[in-house]
Amino acid sequence: MKPFIVVLTFALASLPGSALAQNASVRDYTVPVSSARNLQFDFAFTYSATGSTVTSKNGNLILFYKKFYDSLPFAYSLDLSGSALLNRLNPQGDFNQNGRVDAPDAALMANYLYLKGGLGATRADTARFNPTFDLTRDGTTDSTDVQAFLRRLGEKAKDDLTYKSQFSSRGKKYLHSGSKIFGFGDFNLRYSDTFDRPDTDVTPGLGYGRFISATPLAKAVRIEEFLLREKAISGHLPKEHLVALGHVIQREGEFRDRYGSTYRRWWFEAMESVIVASGMAPDGIGAGGILRINEVLFEQRVNERFYGWEASAGVNFQVASPLKTQPRRDPGAAIGIRYARPIGWKHQVSGRVDLSSPFTEQFGKVYKLSFTEDYIYEVSNRIDFILRDALALDIRARPPSVGAGPFNKHLVSNALSAAFIFFVENKTNFSVNAQFDKVEGQPLLQSFSATLNYRIF
Numbered sequence: 531m532k533p534f535i536v537v538l539t540f541a542l543a544s545l546p547g548s549a550l551a552q553n554a555s556v557r558d559y560t561v562p563v564s565s566a567r568n569l570q571f572d573f574a575f576t577y578s579a580t581g582s583t584v585t586s587k588n589g590n591l592i593l594f595y596k597k598f599y600d601s602l603p604f605a606y607s608l609d610l611s612g613s614a615l616l617n618r619l620n621p622q623g624d625f626n627q628n629g630r631v632d633a634p635d636a637a638l639m640a641n642y643l644y645l646k647g648g649l650g651a652t653r654a655d656t657a658r659f660n661p662t663f664d665l666t667r668d669g670t671t672d673s674t675d676v677q678a679f680l681r682r683l684g685e686k687a688k689d690d691l692t693y694k695s696q697f698s699s700r701g702k703k704y705l706h707s708g709s710k711i712f713g714f715g716d717f718n719l720r721y722s723d724t725f726d727r728p729d730t731d732v733t734p735g736l737g738y739g740r741f742i743s744a745t746p747l748a749k750a751v752r753i754e755e756f757l758l759r760e761k762a763i764s765g766h767l768p769k770e771h772l773v774a775l776g777h778v779i780q781r782e783g784e785f786r787d788r789y790g791s792t793y794r795r796w797w798f799e800a801m802e803s804v805i806v807a808s809g810m811a812p813d814g815i816g817a818g819g820i821l822r823i824n825e826v827l828f829e830q831r832v833n834e835r836f837y838g839w840e841a842s843a844g845v846n847f848q849v850a851s852p853l854k855t856q857p858r859r860d861p862g863a864a865i866g867i868r869y870a871r872p873i874g875w876k877h878q879v880s881g882r883v884d885l886s887s888p889f890t891e892q893f894g895k896v897y898k899l900s901f902t903e904d905y906i907y908e909v910s911n912r913i914d915f916i917l918r919d920a921l922a923l924d925i926r927a928r929p930p931s932v933g934a935g936p937f938n939k940h941l942v943s944n945a946l947s948a949a950f951i952f953f954v955e956n957k958t959n960f961s962v963n964a965q966f967d968k969v970e971g972q973p974l975l976q977s978f979s980a981t982l983n984y985r986i987f
Contacts, residue, residue, distance in 0.1 A: 694722035735844020747776035
């Protein structure tokens with residue numbers, strides 16, 4: 531957690547002056563209906579060949595979909611993620627990695643066993659033993675490995691496709707229009723190519739709180755900033771007009787349904803009318819101002835802005851286990867706290883805490899506790915910095931299979947990730963990512979990646 535706290539402290543201490551000069555804050559934005567959605571694809575593919583022989587072929591496709599809707603008295607959220615990974619698997623015995631087990635591989639094995647003295651070498655003999663040629667994995671390179679090689683002679687590389695998906699949803703019904711008390715139902719589904727069937731669970735319960743998406747107001751502030759640079763307006767819009775501009779931006783779907791493919795003309799006119807009514811542009815914002823509005827709404831990325839919090843408690847039931855031979859887990863308590871808070875117009879902090887414990891004789895003694903923190907900083911209108919820290923504590927019961935042997939009851943894990951996202955053009959983004967994973971008792975895992983993704987909406 532320390533890296534997260536350091537970066538967050540630095541960010542709060544360096545809030546840009548332009549954000550403080552605005553006449554409205556995020557919490558000024560209230561609407562009866564609040565919604566947001568996001569669909570994007572990440573894709574990576576590598577391919578290499580020597581002549582007509584494919585030596586490497588790897589691909590990765592990831593899909594994300596998020597939908598948020600909050601009104602009184604009904605609200606819901608949807609989260610869907612899926613990934614598919616394609617790997618070219620070379621057969622065991624393909625020592626030269628040309629995609630097949632053939633005569634050159636036999637020559638390499640014979641050279642090692644007979645010319646370099648590898649025949650009969652054991653794992654303890656580090657000078658002679660080469661694990662590459664230990665095909666039987668018995669710690670000795672001998673005639674059994676030759677027999678294993680001959681059985682594989684002629685085998686070719688094959689493509690291996692793995693995939694997994696996850697779907698989470700929450701529906702909420704508030705007690706009445708002016709209340710923050712709600713009943714809820716969670717539905718979660720996970721599936722991968724190693725499962726017999728989807729791992730499914732449901733959680734009904736009660737909660738208190740509400741979230742509001744203030745993204746339209748954040749877009750209105752970005753538009754105001756650009757119009758000030760263009761001198762299309764004479765000063766900051768009054769708070770009520772800035773909020774009204776956010777309300778018009780929120781109504782994009784309404785304009786699209788009413789006017790069809792030409793809706794932008796009427797939508798932009800409605801925005802300009804709000805700006806003119808503010809007195810900051812009595813004669814209108816002109817063609818340059820309209821172009822700036824179009825640039826902000828369709829050529830730039832404004833991160834989602836949420837504010838609010840909620841606490842909930844329910845009972846989790848597993849409907850189906852992933853393996854047919856695996857029994858369903860016991861019902862258990864599920865308690866959660868979520869919050870989101872924008873800081874100025876460049877920063878967003880959000881997080882959640884989840885606690886679960888089974889309704890058995892181990893209730894309160896066996897549990898899972900997790901903390902997740904997210905921080906987003908808009909470095910510029912084309913660069914974002916995202917930091918995430920996920921800490922988990924798993925207090926486990928000793929399984930019967932362990933007996934009196936050594937067993938770690940407390941398992942702690944932490945995953946810290948950081949990314950810079952560059953908005954290349956329109957809805958295409960390029961991101962550079964670093965992640966550090968640490969599980970108690972295991973070495974630190976570090977990973978770095980660069981991906982290109984496309985955001986549909």
